[in-house]
Amino acid sequence: MTHRFKTRLEQALARGNYDALLDLVPYAKLIGVECTRLGDELLFRLPANKDNIGNPILPALHGGVIAGFMELSAAMHLLVSTGAPSLPKIIDFSLDYLRAGQFRDTYAKCQVWRQGRRVANVAITAWQSTPAEPIATARAHFKIEDLARP
Amino acid sequence: MTENPLLERAARFVSALRHCQVLGVAVHAASEEGMTLVLPYGAHIVGDPLSGVIHGGALTSLMDTACGMATLCVLAEFEVCPTLDLRIDYMHPAEPHKPVYGFAQCYRVTTDVIFTRGVAYQDDPQQPIAHVVGTFMRMGKRLRGTQGLGSTISGDQA
Numbered sequence: 001m002t003h004r005f006k007t008r009l010e011q012a013l014a015r016g017n018y019d020a021l022l023d024l025v026p027y028a029k030l031i032g033v034e035c036t037r038l039g040d041e042l043l044f045r046l047p048a049n050k051d052n053i054g055n056p057i058l059p060a061l062h063g064g065v066i067a068g069f070m071e072l073s074a075a076m077h078l079l080v081s082t083g084a085p086s087l088p089k090i091i092d093f094s095l096d097y098l099r100a101g102q103f104r105d106t107y108a109k110c111q112v113w114r115q116g117r118r119v120a121n122v123a124i125t126a127w128q129s130t131p132a133e134p135i136a137t138a139r140a141h142f143k144i145e146d147l148a149r150p
Numbered sequence: 151m152t153e154n155p156l157l158e159r160a161a162r163f164v165s166a167l168r169h170c171q172v173l174g175v176a177v178h179a180a181s182e183e184g185m186t187l188v189l190p191y192g193a194h195i196v197g198d199p200l201s202g203v204i205h206g207g208a209l210t211s212l213m214d215t216a217c218g219m220a221t222l223c224v225l226a227e228f229e230v231c232p233t234l235d236l237r238i239d240y241m242h243p244a245e246p247h248k249p250v251y252g253f254a255q256c257y258r259v260t261t262d263v264i265f266t267r268g269v270a271y272q273d274d275p276q277q278p279i280a281h282v283v284g285t286f287m288r289m290g291k292r293l294r295g296t297q298g299l300g301s302t303i304s305g306d307q308a
Contacts, residue, residue, distance in 0.1 A: 025196070026197075027196060027204070027205035051172045052168075054167050054170075056168060062215075068210055071206050072197075087197070087200075090206045093206065095235060095237070097235065097236075
């Protein structure tokens with residue numbers, strides 16, 4: 001499994017095709033996360049899915065799904081940008097909800113503000129209509145595997 | 151078994167949340183002290199395929215719901231309370247093949263905002279797998295989307 005994961009990671013990095021990578025994570029498939037490369041940046045997409053609804057009357061996406069989508073985006077972003085051999089482990093996650101997540105596609109972008117030897121700080125922004133009107137912003141710390149350094 | 155109207159309201163509330171049904175989240179206990187939900191283990195919520203550990207997102211959904219539903223314990227009448235912010239500190243990974251319990255309570259209620267905190271645990275609440283703090287906005291009783299959910303959880307026919 002470790003070998004298969006590393007192989008798929010290498011393939012995904014080489015081809016810029018991250019679906020194979022996301023396919024390895026059952027939770028990503030459950031909520032339906034997709035990822036594409038736009039120039040130097042990764043764009044994550046969470047297509048509208050009835051199974052992700054919380055409040056059925058509005059209807060609005062479950063806040064936990066938005067959080068899960070953002071956390072997963074941050075981990076994938078870090079994985080791709082560091083080329084680490086395994087998924088980074090989450091230490092903490094802090095999330096501000098700015099607008100209700102409507103029943104429509106949601107997008108996320110990540111920014112690594114600091115990558116130390118053991119810990120990385122990643123900011124995540126999620127939006128639906130335009131990036132200038134985010135529905136949530138978040139910040140996560142991840143433990144990254146101490147890569148053997150020269 | 152004694153009647154617990156809060157537990158019944160909570161059970162109806164959680165059954166109205168589609169994503170919670172997908173995750174299999176159910177009410178474990180409900181009292182004035184707080185709300186405890188349970189998230190069963192399942193292969194579909196795994197985040198790390200190498201270890202079988204569930205993804206933080208499933209845990210966040212559990213705890214966001216638990217904190218949000220803890221407001222039922224302190225409010226006389228149902229109000230929609232959207233999450234303002236949420237912070238989760240992961241103490242250690244959840245053990246695979248075991249359910250996760252999410253306990254949350256309100257520690258301060260103001261006219262506009264409700265402050266909640268909670269823990270996610272498996273065997274022992276004293277050994278949490280995560281600590282959570284969440285702030286919720288009180289939107290009052292007249293917000294769109296309130297009436298339908300309110301009647302659902304009070305048991306009225308829609």
